[in-house]
Amino acid sequence: MKRLGVNIDHVATLRNARGEFHPDPLLAAKFVKKAGADSITIHLREDRRHIKDKDAKKICSLKNILVNLEISTNSKMINKAIKIKPNFICLVPENRKEITTEGGLDLRKNKNKIRSIISKFKQKKIRTSLFINPSINDVKISYKLGSDCIEIHTGRLSRLVKSKKDYSNELARIKKCSYLAKKIGLEVHAGHGLDYKTTQLLSSLKEIQEFNIGHYLIGESVFFGLSKVIKNFRKIIK
Ligand code: PXP
Numbered sequence: 001m002k003r004l005g006v007n008i009d010h011v012a013t014l015r016n017a018r019g020e021f022h023p024d025p026l027l028a029a030k031f032v033k034k035a036g037a038d039s040i041t042i043h044l045r046e047d048r049r050h051i052k053d054k055d056a057k058k059i060c061s062l063k064n065i066l067v068n069l070e071i072s073t074n075s076k077m078i079n080k081a082i083k084i085k086p087n088f089i090c091l092v093p094e095n096r097k098e099i100t101t102e103g104g105l106d107l108r109k110n111k112n113k114i115r116s117i118i119s120k121f122k123q124k125k126i127r128t129s130l131f132i133n134p135s136i137n138d139v140k141i142s143y144k145l146g147s148d149c150i151e152i153h154t155g156r157l158s159r160l161v162k163s164k165k166d167y168s169n170e171l172a173r174i175k176k177c178s179y180l181a182k183k184i185g186l187e188v189h190a191g192h193g194l195d196y197k198t199t200q201l202l203s204s205l206k207e208i209q210e211f212n213i214g215h216y217l218i219g220e221s222v223f224f225g226l227s228k229v230i231k232n233f234r235k236i237i238k
Pocket residue numbers: 007009043070090092100101131151190191192193194212213214215216
């Protein structure tokens with residue numbers, strides 16, 4: 001059974017736009033769980049542009065909700081993540097000027113650092129995932145570093161599909177990586193830029209066990225929630 005992880009960072013983006021309390025990511029996490037997601041994903045960025053420390057602490061302390069915390073390899077962030085105690089951690093690269101996570105980790109450059117981070121998480125029994133580009137070499141390195149899972153960056157595939165360009169090579173790359181990863185014992189996840197069409201395409205790959213979806217899913221929820229909320233206001237002002 002494939003699992004769905006819902007990334008609620010952009011509930012925090014909306015809340016932060018007013019600097020107040022609504023909509024509350026903690027409440028969103030509870031809603032998302034009730035609606036049938038298998039896990040909640042939050043990214044505590046170094047610049048705290050959406051999820052804040054308080055959100056992460058509260059969400060990770062919820063009982064019966066599996067939380068996947070995305071975090072950079074910065075040592076302060078790693079210590080913070082260990083204190084917050086999520087169920088899962090996904091290591092991601094961070095670049096101050098990016099709009100969103102632009103690519104996978106540079107595993108070759110950061111091998112020793114990542115190996116030692118993974119072993120720290122293992123001691124705390126936290127499942128670790130590495131966010132990587134669809135590269136065979138990175139799959140092999142992830143395995144050697146002792147990661148439990150890889151999350152394949154699907155941003156490029158999503159961009160090609162959305163702009164109606166030929167995506168066959170990128171999909172083939174993702175297929176090859178998923179196949180190899182599963183074969184050598186890594187759990188395979190996919191995430192970034194996923195919408196209905198790209199998720200449909202990737203769900204035909206039996207090796208992918210988990211999808212982590214954020215921006216599009218939250219955007220769609222606005223459309224599907226609008227009529228109910230407008231009715232609520234109609235009732236109030238009648
Ligand atoms: N997976 C990872 C590792 C990410 O960094 C992100 C973005 O924070 C996502 C999934 C979700 O991407 P999107 O918001 O584009 O669905």
